[in-house]
Amino acid sequence: MSESVEFTPIVFPPRVLARISPELSLQRHLSLGVRPCLRAFEEFREVETSDGNLSRYSPKCNNTNSNNILGSNVLKSGSTIVITSITGGIVEDTLSSNELQEDDGFEPKESSMGTYDKSDFATVYPVVDIERGRVGLPTDEEMIISQMLHDDIRSSGIIPKKALEVICGIRTTDRDGKPAILYPDSDDMESADLIKILSYKQTRKWNYCLYAKIKVFSRDGPLYELCWNSLMYALQTVQLPRAFVDERATDLKIPVRTRGRTATIRETYDLLCDPDQSVQLSLNKSNIAYASRCGVIDVDPDVQLPEDDDQMELDRQNTILVADLQGEAEETSITSTISVITDADGSFKSVTLIGGTSNVSPEIIKSAFRLAKKRSQDLASKIL
């Protein structure tokens, strides 16, 4: 029995290793001082952004007669492309008609800045669609991102409710049969028209609501931050069309019978939007913030490559902060993440810390915040 058993080590090319053991591949990369995507630890992906000419108000738009997109953005980060288009709807506000009567005149109410009452702020209704080569219902990820965007936009106080109120005009037809649209806040208004609008306005109130459709191509890592940033850019391009009712419709009343006994008179208005005139959506500029995500990973000393002699003295970091996670290996192996929405001055809108398996020290969190602020400053400078 003199047979000897030989062990031959199996060698995999890097791509195969990354596939079968992402954790090991990531650790090996980290021990070399780079990441699998070849970025440095604290390096973010470059972001390119434009409005993509999708909106009816973008300067090169050539289908203004049919386009109902009010604001848009195309964001490219690495190979990932996020296309956001914002459309609008008009919703009738039935509860606040009493409140409106107290609010005489058209001067905008003093916005209640500083006090972050959620009810003062509106949000958008996002639907995220990630291209993944499958058909069917939205995935968990899509639903979670949509819900988070919806909640975070409201809680960060970017869109004041006041900004979405419809200041309704009236379309009148003069003696020559030429239609003209009169708005209550325009300067050259005849007082008679103003009164007419005033008396009419007190009965009804409308608000715009904004829908965001977010399409993602080439998903490559966590997406929430990219979607948020794209939505942020898109919101800043939104123009709200002026809305008006037709003169003839202002005193139209239709009886509505509800449950037999109570008969109410219901006025119906056909609210139309002006194809030419629009106003910029007035966002709470000070609350505009951008998102970034960092991951924290412990370096496993067992899988470190053998060090050279001259490197022996160097005290190696054993917990690494990795900015802007990308790729399957980083996404699956880095379980501790810090997701921050902030502006350049560090007024944080949302901070999500997930403990995961790594030791997240206060120093790490501090440097993550520092990175997030820098990133936010960089992203804010990209606005067109």
Add this chain to the structure above:
Amino acid sequence: MNVQDRRRILGPQNAKPITFSSVRSETDAGSSTEDDNARLVEKDGQGSMFIKSGLVSNANGSSYLELNGNSHYSLLVTSVYGPRPIRGSFTSQATVSVQFKEVTLERWSSGEVMEICNFLTNVFNAVIRLERYPKSGIDIFLNLIQHSDSKKSEEDISLVSILPYCINGITLALVDAGIEVVDMVSAGRYNRNVIAFGKNGEEIVGYWQDDNEEDILNVVQKCREEYFKGRETMVNYLVSKNSDSM
């Protein structure tokens, strides 16, 4: 039917979509009569096609087309997933599916979209060498990012006008994915007829007819001209791309 979609955030129920008044429509009147002239100008080389492939990194193959005519402007992203294993029983050849989606504006009903998808599935069933890929599925996704036509009103823009682009886009995406095809297929449109050709214009692989007023030989002739142009552009792109990468 009171089925609420609980997976998407739909917004307030009583919201109405923004409708723009048609004050401006007077200026657009008479555009339909100019339509044929516009097409002729386009044929004289005014229209341009920008191609890029491999844009969608997690698909097996993809293409991006930017089509710029003198009145219309379209962006189309096509991605091909496959050949990938399918579940279920053994199949001797690949199954092809085509999905069409509008990324931004939504203007066509799902019935119309389904018809187009079926048509494209039939075309590419004939073009892809299915017998080379047993037990697999090839899924093709068309994403129309933008399609605008300054000359036409919303109702007049038909899906047929982008059908040739879909065929070009799918062909390029299939090439990018390395899926075997019988030939580079392209298509031409004449009014509301679209004909897809292969084999140097001698074989018709798909014929979409929406009006039968035209003389069929005339239609074939007109579409073939566009086919040659489209194919030439695609081949030039692929050749230049390959020579760049060498």
